[in-house]
Every structure is written in C-alpha cells, then in structure tokens.
Amino acid sequence: MKERYLDVVQVAEILGTTVRFPRRLIEERRITFVKVGRHVRIPESALAEFVAAHTVEPVTTRRTALRSVA
Secondary structure (H helix, E strand, C coil): CCCCEECHHHHHHHHCCCCHHHHHHHHCCCCCCEEECCEEEEEHHHHHHHHHHCCCCCCCCCCCCCCCCC
C-alpha cells in the first residue's frame, strides 16, 4: 500500500488542533516529516505512531468494599 503524505493543515484537521501544533511538532523535531522542496509533509504512518506513542491508557482501580464510618 502506498504511503500518504499529509500537509500541516490535514494533520491539524485529523488531530483536531490548529495548524500551529503540527508546525511546532515539526520545528521541535518531535514527529517524522519529509521536505519536498519547500513543502513539508508528514507521512500518515508517522502521525499514527506519534498518536500511539502519546496515548495514555486509563488507570483501572480495584473497588474496595465500602467501610462504615463509626
């Protein structure tokens, strides 16, 4: 399957953010990107890896029996 390359506007739409956020990720080298001339593109797989790496799973706690206060 061919790799899709997304521009910062598309990445921002997918993440539900402004274009400033993906641009900051690129500037800080926190996400893989490709430069094609003066254009910057982010591989779709790199975006998926970034999201997976920063996904926080919920903490499951054991419910303890309610104690009576006396």
